[in-house]
Amino acid sequence: MRIALFATCLADTLFPEAAKATVRLLERLGHEVVFPLEQTCCGQMHINTGYQRDAVPLIRRYVSVFSGYDVIVAPSGSCVGSIRHQHALVAARAGAAGLAARASELGARTYELSELLIDVLEVEDVGAYYPHTVTYHPTCHSLRMTRVGDKPLRLLRQVRGLDLVELPAAEQCCGFGGTFAIKNAETSAAMLADKLTAIESTGASVCTAGDASCLMHIGGGLSRRESGVRTVHLAEILAAT
Amino acid sequence: MSTFLGMPATAPRGVGHLRGDEPFPAAAHTALANDQLRRNLRHATTTIRGKSGRVIAELPDWQELRSAGSAIKADVMSRLPELLEELEARVTERGGVVHWAADANQANAIVTELVRRTGSERVIKVKSMATQEIALNEALEAAGIQPVETDLAELIVQLGNDQPSHILVPAIHRNRSEIREIFLTAMPGVDPGLTDDPPVLAAAARKYLRETFLSTKVAISGANFGIAETGTLAVVESEGNGRMCLTLPDTLITVMGIEKVVPAWRDLEVFLQLLPRASTGERMNPYTTMWTGVTPGDGPQDFHLVLLDNGRSAVLADPAGRSALHCIRCSACLNVCPVYERTGGHAYGSVYPGPIGAVLSPQLTGIEDNASLPFASSLCGACFDACPVRIDIPSILVHLRNRAPHPKSERAAMRAAAYTMDRPKLYARAQRAAKLARIAGRRGRGLPLGWNRARDLPEIPAQTFRDWWASR
Numbered sequence: 001m002r003i004a005l006f007a008t009c010l011a012d013t014l015f016p017e018a019a020k021a022t023v024r025l026l027e028r029l030g031h032e033v034v035f036p037l038e039q040t041c042c043g044q045m046h047i048n049t050g051y052q053r054d055a056v057p058l059i060r061r062y063v064s065v066f067s068g069y070d071v072i073v074a075p076s077g078s079c080v081g082s083i084r085h086q087h088a089l090v091a092a093r094a095g096a097a098g099l100a101a102r103a104s105e106l107g108a109r110t111y112e113l114s115e116l117l118i119d120v121l122e123v124e125d126v127g128a129y130y131p132h133t134v135t136y137h138p139t140c141h142s143l144r145m146t147r148v149g150d151k152p153l154r155l156l157r158q159v160r161g162l163d164l165v166e167l168p169a170a171e172q173c174c175g176f177g178g179t180f181a182i183k184n185a186e187t188s189a190a191m192l193a194d195k196l197t198a199i200e201s202t203g204a205s206v207c208t209a210g211d212a213s214c215l216m217h218i219g220g221g222l223s224r225r226e227s228g229v230r231t232v233h234l235a236e237i238l239a240a241t
Numbered sequence: 242m243s244t245f246l247g248m249p250a251t252a253p254r255g256v257g258h259l260r261g262d263e264p265f266p267a268a269a270h271t272a273l274a275n276d277q278l279r280r281n282l283r284h285a286t287t288t289i290r291g292k293s294g295r296v297i298a299e300l301p302d303w304q305e306l307r308s309a310g311s312a313i314k315a316d317v318m319s320r321l322p323e324l325l326e327e328l329e330a331r332v333t334e335r336g337g338v339v340h341w342a343a344d345a346n347q348a349n350a351i352v353t354e355l356v357r358r359t360g361s362e363r364v365i366k367v368k369s370m371a372t373q374e375i376a377l378n379e380a381l382e383a384a385g386i387q388p389v390e391t392d393l394a395e396l397i398v399q400l401g402n403d404q405p406s407h408i409l410v411p412a413i414h415r416n417r418s419e420i421r422e423i424f425l426t427a428m429p430g431v432d433p434g435l436t437d438d439p440p441v442l443a444a445a446a447r448k449y450l451r452e453t454f455l456s457t458k459v460a461i462s463g464a465n466f467g468i469a470e471t472g473t474l475a476v477v478e479s480e481g482n483g484r485m486c487l488t489l490p491d492t493l494i495t496v497m498g499i500e501k502v503v504p505a506w507r508d509l510e511v512f513l514q515l516l517p518r519a520s521t522g523e524r525m526n527p528y529t530t531m532w533t534g535v536t537p538g539d540g541p542q543d544f545h546l547v548l549l550d551n552g553r554s555a556v557l558a559d560p561a562g563r564s565a566l567h568c569i570r571c572s573a574c575l576n577v578c579p580v581y582e583r584t585g586g587h588a589y590g591s592v593y594p595g596p597i598g599a600v601l602s603p604q605l606t607g608i609e610d611n612a613s614l615p616f617a618s619s620l621c622g623a624c625f626d627a628c629p630v631r632i633d634i635p636s637i638l639v640h641l642r643n644r645a646p647h648p649k650s651e652r653a654a655m656r657a658a659a660y661t662m663d664r665p666k667l668y669a670r671a672q673r674a675a676k677l678a679r680i681a682g683r684r685g686r687g688l689p690l691g692w693n694r695a696r697d698l699p700e701i702p703a704q705t706f707r708d709w710w711a712s713r
Contacts, residue, residue, distance in 0.1 A: 177619025
């Protein structure tokens, strides 16, 4: 299958390993990956911080860059959630009815990585080997906006050598929330502290998730605590052999 | 019959409890420093969450019930004037008197005058969010009338000269030893040997309240529902104090937000299932009291209904925000909110705290007066999943953020980011520049952003993904 990759601005700039792993994984499974270079950002930061008008050109860009592809994948439940549930709404509110219709149609063809693997490519065992103790944090937008459900866990359970340990209070927010982490830094830090304690209590050496953004926040906290637990994007585990 | 309340206006300043003294981050700073408060909150919300989750899981049709509740509320909002006039007509037919209050000032003046006419210098009160919203107690006290809260938690808050911090559990931020101190200091006739054993505390409150119920002739209540079809008002509560207030006095004055009207009696079937399971984690609330106008020889013989707008029409006027009016005040969103759990209700500066407060208060007051509240959320979405009437709180938060005034520097940075991101070549250059800008260091020293408080920055990779792709 020919699959277009939307790397997301965050993975492209700060976490390229997550996007590279997505490419390696899909190619290993026998698919063709294309990366349209005109892509940049889905505009979620602008939408969620109250700059909807400024996000409209970014929505228009996403729609025009990816319109020609049948299947688009992003290694981020959060960006996929925004594309699927916010693009059309923001475009419609800006009076761009045509754009809204195209965005809505494109949103239905944009998948988060675990959705693509299980729902579209119908594969649960991706042939990965990752000999570590891992705990999975179901990020809020993957869980409640994109609704990936237990798909990441189903994929992780098939990874050879991987010891999956349950994260207590897994569904509680880590406190990232985009610009929330800056605008309400203290509350965000209090939420993060509880998440870090929960992660450390599992004894895992790796915490994984489907969103680079939350992992940046959690990883930054673990690093500050010098805890020894690493954060690794789900795609990197699934691409490991 | 037609009643004109004036053009939709936001709740007036200078009266009521909808506006905080400081923005959310500053108020949260105080709360976050209080370890006792955080322990109390965590214990209480975790307990309620567990209990509520268990009884909700018993209902196979919970999702359908939520949709039904949402549909009824959407219908109410689409024909609110008509339903309110129907309610007014039915209440009047049954011997009640209906008053229309455009805002907190009018409502307080109407109620104060009604109480004054009875000659009573004391009123008993059923816990009511609407009267908290308009600061009715303060207005009555200023007029020389003593309001006595009869809900146990509300009484604790009142005696402690405090403000409620939760919709359903107003004293959630207090533990039992704090409550003992409050009773010893402020409760008339309390036994000085009082212990902090919960049954002993409850018995002390019961003794005090029983005397007050039997000697007070005027009661003031809120209303959970007002049924247009029959003119019936309904209050649900757990302790029986409400039942006492609604039946014993000669005069009953109910202050009801105009959004509380429902079309028909049968609509209660939906809400009386949703409300207790979502709020207290009970299958059925212990006391449901309903009354229709005046019944000779039974209950209060003088009944007044005050219909309160206080910004609600203004909320209704915004199609993207109006579903905040669907709220049935169950507080499920508070109990699942990770932000509320750490900051408590006072940080929201309004009688409506937590996620619903973050969308309701700024709409009632006008966004300029509560501009920090829509940002007091990580948009985790737990509130939407918990809401028994399916209010999409995260979407309303995002909508209100778009209407909120922005700091100039932030606006400039966001504009610049959007400009760059719409130009791939410029964007790629900016990415490479970021790679070189390691001045801040991983600890983020010198960053004015607050990120460095608890988190290191990620290591900036040597190569962006697009550069890697180009070099393959």
